[in-house]
Amino acid sequence: MPNMSLKKNEMPVQDPMVRNTNYKEVALGYTPEQAVDEAKRCLNCKHKPCVGGCPVQIDIPAFISQVAEGNFEEAYKIITQSSSLPAVCGRVCPQESQCECKCVRGIKGEPVAIGRLERFVADWHNANVTEAPVKPESNGHKVAVIGSGPSGLACAGDLAKKGYDVTVYEALHVAGGVLSYGIPEFRLPKTIVQKEIDGLKALGVKVETNIVVGRTVSIDELLGEYGFESVFIGSGAGLPRFMNIKGENLNGVYSANEFLTRINLMKAYRPDSTTPIQPGKKAVIVGGGNVAMDAARCAKRLGADVTIVYRRTEKELPARVEEVHHAKEEGIEFKLLTNPVEITATENGWVKGVICQQMELSEPDDSGRARPVAVPDSNFEIAADCVIMSIGTSPNPLIKSTTEGLDTQRWGGIIADEETGLTSREGVYAGGDAVTGAATVILAMGAGKKAAAAIDEYIQNK
Amino acid sequence: MFEILEKKCLNPTVTLMRINAPMVAKKAEPGQFIILRTDENGERVPLTIADYDRENGSVTIIFQIVGATTEKLNHMNEGDCLQDFVGPLGRATHTDGLKKVAVVGGGVGCAIAYPVAKKLHELGCEVHAVVGFRNKDLVILEDEFKAASSKFVLMSDDGSAGEKGLVTDALRKLIESGEQYDEVITIGPLIMMKFVCQLTKEFGIKTVASMNPIMIDGTGMCGGCRLTVGGETKFACVDGPEFDGHLIDFDEAMARGAMYKPFERKAHEDVCNLYKQEVK
Numbered sequence: 001m002p003n004m005s006l007k008k009n010e011m012p013v014q015d016p017m018v019r020n021t022n023y024k025e026v027a028l029g030y031t032p033e034q035a036v037d038e039a040k041r042c043l044n045c046k047h048k049p050c051v052g053g054c055p056v057q058i059d060i061p062a063f064i065s066q067v068a069e070g071n072f073e074e075a076y077k078i079i080t081q082s083s084s085l086p087a088v089c090g091r092v093c094p095q096e097s098q099c100e101c102k103c104v105r106g107i108k109g110e111p112v113a114i115g116r117l118e119r120f121v122a123d124w125h126n127a128n129v130t131e132a133p134v135k136p137e138s139n140g141h142k143v144a145v146i147g148s149g150p151s152g153l154a155c156a157g158d159l160a161k162k163g164y165d166v167t168v169y170e171a172l173h174v175a176g177g178v179l180s181y182g183i184p185e186f187r188l189p190k191t192i193v194q195k196e197i198d199g200l201k202a203l204g205v206k207v208e209t210n211i212v213v214g215r216t217v218s219i220d221e222l223l224g225e226y227g228f229e230s231v232f233i234g235s236g237a238g239l240p241r242f243m244n245i246k247g248e249n250l251n252g253v254y255s256a257n258e259f260l261t262r263i264n265l266m267k268a269y270r271p272d273s274t275t276p277i278q279p280g281k282k283a284v285i286v287g288g289g290n291v292a293m294d295a296a297r298c299a300k301r302l303g304a305d306v307t308i309v310y311r312r313t314e315k316e317l318p319a320r321v322e323e324v325h326h327a328k329e330e331g332i333e334f335k336l337l338t339n340p341v342e343i344t345a346t347e348n349g350w351v352k353g354v355i356c357q358q359m360e361l362s363e364p365d366d367s368g369r370a371r372p373v374a375v376p377d378s379n380f381e382i383a384a385d386c387v388i389m390s391i392g393t394s395p396n397p398l399i400k401s402t403t404e405g406l407d408t409q410r411w412g413g414i415i416a417d418e419e420t421g422l423t424s425r426e427g428v429y430a431g432g433d434a435v436t437g438a439a440t441v442i443l444a445m446g447a448g449k450k451a452a453a454a455i456d457e458y459i460q461n462k
Numbered sequence: 463m464f465e466i467l468e469k470k471c472l473n474p475t476v477t478l479m480r481i482n483a484p485m486v487a488k489k490a491e492p493g494q495f496i497i498l499r500t501d502e503n504g505e506r507v508p509l510t511i512a513d514y515d516r517e518n519g520s521v522t523i524i525f526q527i528v529g530a531t532t533e534k535l536n537h538m539n540e541g542d543c544l545q546d547f548v549g550p551l552g553r554a555t556h557t558d559g560l561k562k563v564a565v566v567g568g569g570v571g572c573a574i575a576y577p578v579a580k581k582l583h584e585l586g587c588e589v590h591a592v593v594g595f596r597n598k599d600l601v602i603l604e605d606e607f608k609a610a611s612s613k614f615v616l617m618s619d620d621g622s623a624g625e626k627g628l629v630t631d632a633l634r635k636l637i638e639s640g641e642q643y644d645e646v647i648t649i650g651p652l653i654m655m656k657f658v659c660q661l662t663k664e665f666g667i668k669t670v671a672s673m674n675p676i677m678i679d680g681t682g683m684c685g686g687c688r689l690t691v692g693g694e695t696k697f698a699c700v701d702g703p704e705f706d707g708h709l710i711d712f713d714e715a716m717a718r719g720a721m722y723k724p725f726e727r728k729a730h731e732d733v734c735n736l737y738k739q740e741v742k
Contacts (some may be wrong), residue, residue: 031653085648100548159603171544171548171679172672172679173499173506173545173683178607181683182678208546209546210546210547211548212548212549212551212680212681213552215489215549215550215681216485216486216489216548216549216550216578217489238679238681238682238683239682239683239685240683240684240685242685242688242696248695249688249689249690249695249714250717251717251720251721252721254685254686255685255686256683257684257685258678258684258686261683263680266505266506266678267503272503273503273505274503274530274531274729275505275506275678276505276506276722276726278721278722278725314505337577348717349714349717349718354717396681396682396683396700397682397698398682400680413686431513433656438580448593449478
C-alpha cells in the first residue's frame with residue numbers, strides 16, 4: 001500500500017543561522033527510514049512520466065521500488081546504468097523542473113522526492129560499499145577527454161567501462177571542473193566530487209591536471225603524436241561576462257567565477273590558505289541564477305551583509321527554488337526589479353556603492369520572459385564595498401582559436417551534432433557547456449554519455 | 463613532479479630557478495607565463511617565463527621576493543619539487559617583421575625582457591637594451607643583455623651602476639639622437655611602463671607593455687586580471703599579457719594591483735616569522 005501523504009518527507013537541514021557561518025553541507029540527507037517512507041509514495045506508474053523528464057533517462061520507478069524494499073545497493077546499480085555521477089546529481093539537479101515536475105503525485109500535493117532519494121542511494125553506496133569496481137579489459141584504443149567537469153567525467157567513465165584507455169586533461173590543479181571550482185562545499189562537498197573521480201581512476205581513467213589544451217598541448221598533437229584516436233571536448237563555459245558599466249574594474253568588484261574560485265578551489269575561507277579574498281562588509285550580488293545564490297551565500301559565510309539585485313521579479317529568478325529559499329533563510333536580502341547602472345568609487349579606487357534603476361516588467365522578449373524596462377528617474381544608490389557580477393559565462397575561446405577547422409557559433413559555442421556530439425572535425429566530439437553555453441550538470445553529463453557512445457561507434461567502425 | 467633543477471641567487475631579492483617541466487618547455491615562447499603553486503595550500507602565482515630549454519625540458523623563472531609565496535619559493539632548494547607548474551599561458555611576444563627594437567626593462571622585469579631581447583636578436587633584429595635598477599646590488603642579467611643587443615644602456619636611480627637616472631631619460635636620449643625604432647617593448651614596474659609609454663607616444667613609436675596583474679586560473683576563467691585597453695575590458699591571461707602600451711589604463715592597473723596589499727604584507731610577515739622560528 002503506497003504512502004499517500006501529500007507532502008514529501010522533509011529534508012533535514014542545518015539551522016539557517018548556524019549554517020550561514022560554516023561551510024558544512026546545508027542539506028543533511030535522508031535517514032534509511034525516511035528514504036523508505038518517501039519511496040513508498042511512488043505509485044510505480046506504468047507510463048513512467050518522470051523518466052521522460054530526466055535528461056539521462058534513469059529508470060526512476062525501478063530504483064525507487066528497490067529503495068522501498070530496502071535494497072539500496074540494487075537501487076544504486078539501477079541509477080548507475082544511466083548516470084555517472086549520482087551523488088552529484090542528487091544534490092545539484094533541478095529536479096523540480098525535470099523528473100519531479102512530471103510526477104503524478106505532484107498533481108495533487110508534492111511530487112515524490114526523487115532527487116533526495118537519488119542522493120540517499122548514492123550516499124548509502126559510498127558509505128557502505130567498499131568493493132572497488134572491476135577494471136575492464138583494455139580494448140587497446142586511446143581517447144583523450146578535455147576538461148574534467150561533468151561532461152568530461154561522464155564521457156570518460158562510459159568509455160573506460162568499455163575498455164578504452166582514457167586520459168582526461170584538466171587545466172587547473174584539481175579535477176572536477178565546475179564541481180570543484182564553482183559549486184560551494186556547503187552544496188556539494190568536495191569529498192563527494194573526489195570520490196567520483198577516484199571511482200573513474202579505479203576504472204583505469206588517467207587524470208592529468210595542469211594541462212591547458214590549446215596551450216600546453218593542441219588537439220592536433222593529441223590526435224597526432226600522442227596517438228589518441230578520438231578527442232572529446234568538455235571544456236565548459238568558463239569565461240565570465242561583465243555588464244560593461246562604469247566602475248566595473250574598481251577594487252572590490254569580482255566576477256562570480258573569481259569569487260567562487262577563490263573560495264572553492266583555493267579555499268580562501270580557510271585560515272591555512274594563502275589565497276586572499278575581500279568579501280567586504282556589504283556585498284551586492286548582481287544576477288539571479290544558481291551561481292548568484294552560491295556567491296551570495298559564500299559572501300554571507302565570510303561575514304558580509306548580502307543583497308542580491310535582479311532586474312526581473314522573483315518568479316523569473318533562474319535559480320532553483322530551493323536555492324532561493326535557502327538563501328532567504330540564511331538572511332540574504334533580495335532587491336528585485338533592480339538593475340545596476342554604475343558602480344561608484346571611493347577616493348582610493350574601491351567600491352563605494354551601486355547605483356541602480358528601478359525596473360518594471362513589459363511584454364515577453366525573445367527568451368519568453370517578461371522584458372524588464374527602466375522606470376524613468378528611479379535611480380538610487382545601494383552602499384557596498386564588494387560587488388559580485390554573476391550574469392553568466394561564455395565558452396572559453398582558447399580551443400577554438402588553436403584548433404584548425406573546428407566550427408563554432410558566433411557566440412563561441414562549439415558546433416556539435418545534438419545526438420552524437422560530433423564537431424566539424426573528424427574524430428573530435430564535444431558536449432556540455434562548451435557546446436550549449438552555461439547549462440546544468442545533468443545536461444552536460446548526458447552530452448558526455450552520448451558522445452561516449454558515438455566515439456565508441458566511430459572507433460569500432462574505423 | 464616539477465623538480466627544481468637549479469637555483470641561483472641573482473641579487474639579494476631576486477632568485478632564478480630552472481624547473482623540470484618538459485611539456486611547458488616544449489611550447490614556451492618569450493612573453494608567455496606560467497602559474498605555479500609551491501605546496502598543497504599555496505596560492506596560484508603567475509610568473510613570466512625567463513628562459514626555456516626544449517632539449518632538457520626545463521623552464522627558467524626569475525622572481526623577486528615580495529610576498530608569502532615568493533618567500534616560500536625562495537626557501538625551496540635544488541631537488542625540491544613544486545606542487546604545480548602550468549603553462550605556457552598567454553600569447554607570445556609578436557616578433558615578426560621587426561627590424562629595430564628598443565627593449566626597456568626595469569628591475570625584475572628585466573628577467574622577462576631578456577628572453578624577448580634574445581629572441582629578437584636571434585631573428586636578426588637590431589636590439590637596443592635599456593635597463594634600469596635602483597642600485598648596483600640589484601643589477602641582473604647584465605652580460606646576457608649585452609650579448610643579445612647591439613647597444614646596451616644601464617641606468618640606476620643612484621648612479622651606482624651605469625648612468626644615474628631613469629630608463630625614460632636614456633630612451634629619450636636615444637630617440638632624440640636619431641635612433642628610429644619599429645617598436646619599443648617595455649617590461650617592468652607599472653609606473654615605469656606608464657612613463658615609457660607616455661614618452662614613446664610623444665614620438666609616435668609603437669609600444670608594447672607586458673602586464674602582470676593579479677590572476678588565479680590564467681585561462682580566462684576568473685576575470686581577476688582584467689584591465690582597460692583602449693576603453694575595452696581585456697583579460698591579461700588570454701588576450702595578453704602584452705598590450706598596446708598607448709592604450710592601457712595604467713592608473714587603473716596600479717589601483718587593481720594594490721587590492722590585496724595589506725593582506726600580502728601580513729601574509730609575508732607571517733611566513734618570515736615562521737622561518738625565523740625554524741632557525742631558532
